[in-house]
Amino acid sequence: MGYGVSIQDSSKDKYVTLQYDRGGSYQDGLCIGDKRKKDIGYRLIKCLFQIAGKKGNDGVWVLKAKNLTHNHEPAIDVSGHPSLCRLSLEDVQSFKNMTLSGIPPRQILSSLR
Known part of the structure; x- marks a missing residue:
């Protein structure tokens, strides 16, 4: 436990790229014109972990590790x-x-917790 995976990119029945669910980075959006956006908490941490999957002609998916490194615990x-x-x-x-x-x-929230 401790790592979640999400789909970064995919095409139905062709390919899929999986990444760490907190991977990726934000676009530079701190400033709009000369106004500064409110500083909020950030979830993405630029983790490089990636796995690529491709569907073969026989219908079987093949996964290949693109990058298995993490920059976090x-x-x-x-x-x-x-x-x-x-x-x-x-x-x-x-x-x-x-x-x-x-x-x-x-x-409802109390009940679900």
């Missing part, structure tokens, strides 16, 4: 990894049922 807390923090199908259904029953959002 494994995460201890998965809350910073969106790909690991999704609700299960049961939780989604429970959320829908509670919403339709008129339960306030704060109670």
Whole structure:
């Protein structure tokens, strides 16, 4: 645990490029004209990890390591990894049922936690 993977680029039934879910970098967007944007927390950490996959003529996917290096330690807390923090199908259904029953959002959140 400690590493999440997301799709960086893909084409259906042709190829896929996987990356660390916090990989990549932000475009320089701190300034708009002469106005400075509010400084917010950043999630991306420029990790270089990448795996490329290609679908062969026989329909079998072949994965190839492009870059297996990380510039960080494994995460201890998965809350910073969106790909690991999704609700299960049961939780989604429970959320829908509670919403339709008129339960306030704060109670739904407490229940899901």
